[in-house]
Amino acid sequence: MVRIAVDAMGGDYAPREVVYGAVLAAREYGVSIRLIGPPAVIQQELSRHQTGGLDIAIVPASEVVSMEEKPTRAIVKKKDSSIVVTTRQVSEGLADGMVAAGSTGAAAVAAQIELGRIPNVARSAIACVMPTAVYRPVIVLDVGANVECDAHQLLQFGLMGSILSQGLFGTKDPKVGLLNLGSEETKGTQLVQEAYRLLKGNKQLNFIGFVEGRDFPLGKVDVVVTDGFTGNVALKTAEGIAKMVSMMLKHELMSSVQGRLAAVLAKPAFEALKRRIDYNESGGALLIGVKGVCVIAHGGSKHTAIKNAIRVARDIVAANILKQIEWTLNLAATGSKS
Numbered sequence: 001m002v003r004i005a006v007d008a009m010g011g012d013y014a015p016r017e018v019v020y021g022a023v024l025a026a027r028e029y030g031v032s033i034r035l036i037g038p039p040a041v042i043q044q045e046l047s048r049h050q051t052g053g054l055d056i057a058i059v060p061a062s063e064v065v066s067m068e069e070k071p072t073r074a075i076v077k078k079k080d081s082s083i084v085v086t087t088r089q090v091s092e093g094l095a096d097g098m099v100a101a102g103s104t105g106a107a108a109v110a111a112q113i114e115l116g117r118i119p120n121v122a123r124s125a126i127a128c129v130m131p132t133a134v135y136r137p138v139i140v141l142d143v144g145a146n147v148e149c150d151a152h153q154l155l156q157f158g159l160m161g162s163i164l165s166q167g168l169f170g171t172k173d174p175k176v177g178l179l180n181l182g183s184e185e186t187k188g189t190q191l192v193q194e195a196y197r198l199l200k201g202n203k204q205l206n207f208i209g210f211v212e213g214r215d216f217p218l219g220k221v222d223v224v225v226t227d228g229f230t231g232n233v234a235l236k237t238a239e240g241i242a243k244m245v246s247m248m249l250k251h252e253l254m255s256s257v258q259g260r261l262a263a264v265l266a267k268p269a270f271e272a273l274k275r276r277i278d279y280n281e282s283g284g285a286l287l288i289g290v291k292g293v294c295v296i297a298h299g300g301s302k303h304t305a306i307k308n309a310i311r312v313a314r315d316i317v318a319a320n321i322l323k324q325i326e327w328t329l330n331l332a333a334t335g336s337k338s
Contacts, residue, residue, distance in 0.1 A: 001032045001055065002314045003096045005089035008037035008045075009064045009082040011101030012300050018101065019045035021306025026054040028307070031314050034095055036061050036086040061085040067299065071105030075113060083107055087114040090292040097293030097313035099284065101301045107294065108145055108287055115292040118322065120329040123153045124289030126228070126296065127164055128235055129312075134219030139165050141224075143231035143285065151194035154178070154225050158199050158207070159332060160288050160325050161223035167319035168312075174222035177211030179230060185209070199225070204328060213237075284309035286316065288325070293317050 006022050008015045015037060023046070026033045032055040035042050039058050046056065063081040065074045075084060083102070087110040089095040100107040104126070117124055125142035132138050139161050142149065149157075158176045165174040178196055180188040185196065188210065199207045208221060213234060216224045226234070253259040284297035284305070293316045297309040316322075 001030065002317050003032040003034065003094070004310050004313050005034045005036060005059070005086045005095035005098045006306070006310065007082045007086040007098070007100040007102070007107075008035040008042050009061070010103070010107075011297065011306075013302055014101065015041055015045050016048075017302045018306050020049065021301075021303035022310065023049045023051060023054065023056065024303060024307040025310035026051075026056055029311055029314055031055075031310060033057070033310070034059050034089055036089070037064075037082045038062065059085060059089065065103060065106045067103050069103075069106070071103060071109045075106060075109045083110050084114065087111055087292075087294070090294070091115050096317045097295065099295045099297060099306065099309045099313050101284075101297035101306065101309075102299050104144060104285075104296050104299075107296045111287050111290045111292065111294045115290040115294070117289055118291050118326050118329065120333040121160075121289040121325070122156055123149065124287055125157050125160065126231075126285050127161060127288045128231075128285040129168075130216070130235070130238060132217055132219035136171075136219055136222070137169060138216045138219065138221060139168075139223045140216065140226070140231055140235065141288065142226065142228040143235045144228045145287065146228040148229070149191075149227040151191060151198050154191075154195040154227070155198040155202060156289075156329065156332075158205055158223065158225045159202070159328050161225060162205055163321060163324045163328060164286065164288060164316075165222045167321040167324065168315055171222050173206045175208045175220075176205050176223040176225060177208050177215065177221035179216075179224050179226035179234070180210040180212065183210045183212060183215075195225070202332070204332065284312060286312070291322070293322065 008018050022033045034057050036059045042058050061082040063078040065081045086098050090098050091114045126145045127141035128143045129137045141157050141161050162174045165171040211221050253263040284295045287294040295309045295313045
């Protein structure tokens with residue numbers, strides 16, 4: 001049985017929604033859950049649910065890292081915080097993976113300190129799964145762990161993203177693209193030009209060249225490689241556009257009798273669309289490159305998002321993705337030295 005440690009105190013709706021989502025995951029996915037936080041608080045939330053027959057344990061943690069605190073300082077200072085204890089469950093082999101909502105920075109710092117990086121990985125990255133128009137998700141990395149990257153790090157992101165796409169979605173020979181302001185080979189900064197050459201020259205990748213911001217939502221690529229600054233802007237822009245379109249559509253439909261009638265008739269389609277673009281359905285982003293499965297859920301996650309984040313962690317463990325990354329990066333490093 002896969003064991004997942006969950007920071008019960010992370011996120012805007014913790015601990016109630018986090019505990020609720022963990023209970024759902026234990027019931028639906030058959031995973032073992034370890035909830036981290038103040039025992040009395042967690043037990044009170046668990047008492048709201050039917051947990052008979054479920055493998056759910058409570059691991060004590062006396063402190064909490066808030067969204068307002070500086071991640072590095074807070075992680076170093078609060079050794080008994082729920083996020084540090086959650087990460088330690090994985091580093092000590094007591095859990096196979098972890099899920100944390102709330103401060104992305106705190107989760108990333110805790111993972112870097114407690115887990116460390118996979119051998120030959122220069123930088124870990126945050127990989128985000130985004131919906132596309134063709135029902136095949138795209139993985140974008142980095143979306144926030146590294147504001148600046150060099151060309152070698154971008155190559156490694158491509159390799160790790162390709163493995164992740166194969167392991168999570170069964171994508172055969174994933175198409176990897178490098179985000180740029182144009183698709184022509186001559187465009188872009190010196191950094192992306194150098195990264196282009198490295199990606200194109202790597203035989204382990206199905207590199208299709210530069211892709212633009214409008215390409216990956218249309219499903220033209222399986223993995224998009226970029227630095228954390230650009231990736232985070234792209235991610236937040238996509239989230240904003242999705243909300244804008246939803247608000248505009250709702251306004252137009254509610255502004256007339258005909259529109260309201262159409263809304264009633266099209267309700268099933270609208271519900272299906274909502275599920276496709278809702279971050280609650282994707283679960284969370286993966287901190288990839290560290291020596292442990294670490295899924296970071298949205299700070300506003302409710303029970304559905306937490307449940308799905310646990311599913312993602314379970315799937316990554318089951319697909320043995322970390323071992324594949326270690327083998328691939330070792331092969332790349334050996335090849336570069338020969």
